[in-house]
Amino acid sequence: MGLQNAINGIPLEWYLIVAAALFSIGxxxxxxxxxxxxxxxxxxxxxxxxxxxxxxxxxxxxxxxAAGLAFAAFVFVVAAAETAVGLAxxxxxxxxxxxxxxxxxxxxxx
Amino acid sequence: MTLQQVxxxxxxxxxxxxxxxxxxxxxxxxxxxxLIVAFFGVAGFYVLLDNGLFAxxxxxxxxxxxxxxxxxxxxxxxxxxxxxxxNAQAGSVAIAAALLFLILLLAFGPFRLVxxxxxxxxxxxxFRTESARVLGGVPWQFANREVPETxxxxxGRALVDLNQFLLPFLLVAxxxxxxxxxxxxxxxxxxxxxxxxxxxxxxxxEAEELAALQPQPTAPTLPQGAIAxxxxx
Amino acid sequence: xxxxxxxxxxxxxxxxxxxxxxxxxxxxxxxxxARNETxxxxxxxxxxxxxxxxxxxxxxxxxxxxxxxxxxxxxVFFFPWAVALRELGWAGLLSMLIFIGILEAxxxxxxxxxxxxxxxxDK
Numbered sequence: 083m084g085l086q087n088a089i090n091g092i093p094l095e096w097y098l099i100v101a102a103a104l105f106s107i108g109x110x111x112x113x114x115x116x117x118x119x120x121x122x123x124x125x126x127x128x129x130x131x132x133x134x135x136x137x138x139x140x141x142x143x144x145x146x147x148a149a150g151l152a153f154a155a156f157v158f159v160v161a162a163a164e165t166a167v168g169l170a171x172x173x174x175x176x177x178x179x180x181x182x183x184x185x186x187x188x189x190x191x192x
Numbered sequence: 193m194t195l196q197q198v199x200x201x202x203x204x205x206x207x208x209x210x211x212x213x214x215x216x217x218x219x220x221x222x223x224x225x226x227l228i229v230a231f232f233g234v235a236g237f238y239v240l241l242d243n244g245l246f247a248x249x250x251x252x253x254x255x256x257x258x259x260x261x262x263x264x265x266x267x268x269x270x271x272x273x274x275x276x277x278x279n280a281q282a283g284s285v286a287i288a289a290a291l292l293f294l295i296l297l298l299a300f301g302p303f304r305l306v307x308x309x310x311x312x313x314x315x316x317x318x319f320r321t322e323s324a325r326v327l328g329g330v331p332w333q334f335a336n337r338e339v340p341e342t343x344x345x346x347x348g349r350a351l352v353d354l355n356q357f358l359l360p361f362l363l364v365a366x367x368x369x370x371x372x373x374x375x376x377x378x379x380x381x382x383x384x385x386x387x388x389x390x391x392x393x394x395x396x397x398e399a400e401e402l403a404a405l406q407p408q409p410t411a412p413t414l415p416q417g418a419i420a421x422x423x424x425x
Numbered sequence: 426x427x428x429x430x431x432x433x434x435x436x437x438x439x440x441x442x443x444x445x446x447x448x449x450x451x452x453x454x455x456x457x458x459a460r461n462e463t464x465x466x467x468x469x470x471x472x473x474x475x476x477x478x479x480x481x482x483x484x485x486x487x488x489x490x491x492x493x494x495x496x497x498x499x500x501v502f503f504f505p506w507a508v509a510l511r512e513l514g515w516a517g518l519l520s521m522l523i524f525i526g527i528l529e530a531x532x533x534x535x536x537x538x539x540x541x542x543x544x545x546x547d548k
Binding site for chain 1: 194196197200204207208211212214215220223224227230231234237238240241242243245246249250253254257258261262264265266268269276277278279281282285286288289290292293296297300332333334335337338339340343346347349350351356357360364367368371372374375376378379386390
């Protein structure tokens with residue numbers, strides 16, 4: 083444990099703590115915001131923290147394996163895809179309701 | 193403290209600080225700009241992890257594409273500059289997020305809390321393996337090796353290798369195709385009337401905002417000697 | 426990692442220079458408070474603003490930005506493949522051609538459907 087496994091002088095735990103903080107902040111952003119675009123920003127922060135974890139584990143535990151890199155690359159693509167579709171939906175909702183507050187989306191309620 | 197550690201701490205402060213700004217600001221445009229700072233900081237972490245390829249990819253995809261999309265959609269919808277920053281359950285959500293951070297900190301941080309679940313009746317059955325039963329006590333199998341010089345080429349080889357990631361790689365292309373078609377289909381106005389209606393709505397909003405910008409018709413009292421010709425040209 | 430040290434130094438220098446310049450202008454600049462509304466207008470020359478700076482944009486800009494993602498993702502996957510191209514040979518070229526083919530199929534479909542037309546939607 084400790085500094086003997088540190089890479090560039092940084093132990094793995096530092097990355098895990100930063101990623102955990104980023105994930106928690108993103109979770110707060112997703113759940114506590116009143117605006118759909120702001121919620122999407124929270125999702126982006128959470129995806130970033132997951133990717134940071136993936137690449138930190140790749141570096142510390144399996145630097146020769148391409149699997150860690152491939153997973154992180156696919157997370158990139160899925161994040162871009164999710165943003166594009168999510169924002170398109172928000173724009174479509176805004177056009178018909180003139181609002182981006184998710185609490186106004188109650189058309190499916192009986 | 194080495195230079196890398198100093199850089200790490202600077203990056204961590206920048207990332208966490210800008211992320212906190214992003215989730216609390218009431219001006220969403222500024223929030224989107226601070227999101228770019230957070231993305232850039234994460235790219236810096238990738239550099240510290242000896243992964244220049246992904247640092248560049250992070251800058252290209254997150255800053256170059258995703259942030260642009262977010263900024264565009266902020267500018268496409270009105271009233272984002274001043275909005276209510278949080279909803280009714282924000283307080284309890286903040287407590288839940290803080291708790292989550294605490295749990296993650298205790299589970300994976302440097303002061304790992306080791307909880308032995310083998311004595312607990314139901315949980316010990318749920319977690320089968322010995323290492324999973326001791327929460328937080330999982331020893332990482334550190335490699336203690338340098339990243340190979342050829343890691344980019346290795347990654348490229350793995351991507352087009354049928355036995356490795358060729359199939360997911362091609363599926364990614366299909367995903368991107370579907371996303372493009374779907375996003376454009378959803379966001380696009382299909383009727384010319386909608387385009388005209390949007391244009392008129394924007395013109396109306398701008399006229400309103402412009403009226404709010406103009407100085408009041410009751411001319412401000414210019415002090416003696418001030419430039420008199422600023423009134424109307 | 427050391428390859429990126431110049432970039433970090435550049436970042437530190439750039440942000441340091443900007444904050445220094447701002448600090449100097451705050452310290453030595455004239456600090457007269459604006460006394461009238463004319464002084465607070467965007468253009469002090471008397472030119473009236475013709476619209477707000479942060480205006481709402483038409484949706485068409487978003488559609489172009491979404492198309493940009495396609496090429497962005499292509500490039501990120503091109504790079505590691507291009508580094509390994511020589512050892513991959515024809516098989517690597519073929520797999521990448523399939524990848525490009527799938528993406529370009531979507532691109533051409535959108536093209537045919539008129540997603541790239543700017544003026545057509547105006548009629």
